[in-house]
Amino acid sequence: MVAMPAQSRKMRGEDPLPALDPILEDDTVDSSVATRRQLVKRLADVICIPSSQLTPQERHMAGDVLVELLRDADIELREGVAKRIVMLNEAPRTILVILAKDDIRVAKHILENSLSLxxxxxxxxxxxxxxEHRKVIAHRRKLSDSVVDSLVQFLEDDVVTVLLKNMGASFSETALQRILTISRNETHFIPLLNRREELRPSHGLTMFWWADGPTRKKILARFGVSRSVLQESCADLFPRAAADGWQDAGVRKALQFVERRQRNRAAIARNEHGGLEQVIEAAAENGLDPHLTEEISYMSGVKPATGAQILTDEGGEGIAVLCKSTGLKREMVEKLWAALRRPAMDEAGEVHPSLRRVIEAYDSISTDKAQTVLRYWNWSLTSSLNKDVLRYIRDGVIPREEEHGAAAITAALVFGHRR
Incomplete structure (x- = not known):
């Protein structure tokens, strides 16, 4: 069966076939080439016939023959066929796949627009x-998470950038984790990651540590949330866990994240300086040493590893979170800054831009939300630090979440990061 001429189709009141690329109509070439082109044209015509007039078997047979002809055809002819069949819902997938793997000039028509793939x-x-082919695929209007996984595994900068900007692409946990890992060095991915709806607190509050100032502000605004529902839900479990002597380590760590009170009263009671403010004032006067860092950490209700991460962070916004969550006044932010021996004033006698940014972070977040961030950091950075995870950190390896949990990944990414 061959396609009916367009004129006879119009006389029968049927829609004409899609117009062929002019290259398929050019008969001013060598006779054998012209014959091949005409045969390709006729086969393409057959493939384009509506399903009401052509059986699937005949369409696929025509496609099989067309595939063989296209293997040795010139690129203009292959591109012409690609343009012709790309919008057909019933185009044989075999020919679509072959054209999709062709030269990018041919493949781009299929890869970006074909709905049959x-x-x-x-x-x-x-x-x-x-x-280049994968980049075209990344531009498709809709991409499932399995396709995105396949594209992301190559970690090609331009492909990943297109995918992150494509709101029609769906990201799995695997894909996000891959990109989050390389974002430690490829920091231009961080703002794009932060715009993705799929991003979880574990992702955002982890990449905070290598994000720039403006992005950190957005991360804190997005993931600094209230824990009121968690607190109300678990309120009756605190006295039960206390009655058990906090024997279950997992329960203890989880409830520490939920707890309302931030400062550690026991650590404050045994401190030689008297209180958290007094320790910070001593640090401002004498400088922050490892002992004072530990004391500030314990009194603030976090582990020394978390406190050290906050107090040695170059950006400093973590200091704002620490101070706000523990109820410290704004002047304590400046004293901690002084304890770190960082400049408070610039050459013009104005507040140093870095300190100004930290004070703005302090002013912009509520105590409750700051506590959520600080407690999440403490939980995620320290709750999974067993010997296996410590070995991963030492070796620069990211553990698998299904084996060690999200907290282990956060610890490995943060503590294993080398600027």
Missing amino acids: TDSDLIQISKTVSS
Whole structure:
């Protein structure tokens, strides 16, 4: 069966076939080439016939023959066919896949626009084509998480950038974790990651540590939330856990995250300086040493590893979170800054931009939300620090979440980061 001429189709009141690319109509070439082109044209015509007039079997047979002809055809002819069949819902997938793996000039029409390609097709194609092909796939209006996984595994900068900007792409935990890991050095991914709806607190509050100032502000605004529902839900469990002597380490760590009170009264009671403010004043006068860092950490209700991460962070916004969550006044932010021996004034006699940014972070977050962030940091950075995770950190390896949990990944990413 061959396609009916367009004129006879119009006489029968039927829609004309899509117009062919002019290259397929050019008969001013060598006779054998012209014959091939005409045959390709006729086969393409057959493939384009509506399903009401053509059986699927005949369409696929025509497609099989067309595939063989296209293997040795010139690029203009292949591109012409790609343009012709790209919008057909019933185009044989075999020919679509072959054209999708072709030269990018041909493949781009299929890869970006064809609705007939399945997720399986796109995954299989992405593994055998160039970065330029994968970038075109990344532009598709809709991409499932399985296709995104396949594209992200190559960690190609331009492809990942397009995917993160594509709001029609769906990201799995695996893909986000891959990008989060490389964002430690490829920091231009951080603002793009922070715009993704799929981003979890574990992602955002982890990449905080290598984000710039403006992005840190957005991360704190997004993930600094109230824990009121958690607190109300678990309120009756605190006295029960206390009656048990806090024997279950997992319960103890989880309830420490939920607890309303931030300062550690026991640590304050045994401190030689008297209180948290007094320790910070001593540090401002004499400088912050490891002993004072530990004391500030314990009194603030966090582990020394968490306190050290906050107090040695170059950006300083973590100091704002620490001070706000523990009820310290703004002047204590400045005293901690002085304890770190960081400049408070610039050459013009104005507040140093870095200190100003930290004070703005302090002013912009509520005590309750700051406590959420601080407690999440403490839980995620220290709750999974067993010997296996410490070995991963030492070796620069990221543990698997299904084996060690999200907190272990956070600890490995943060403590294993080398600027």
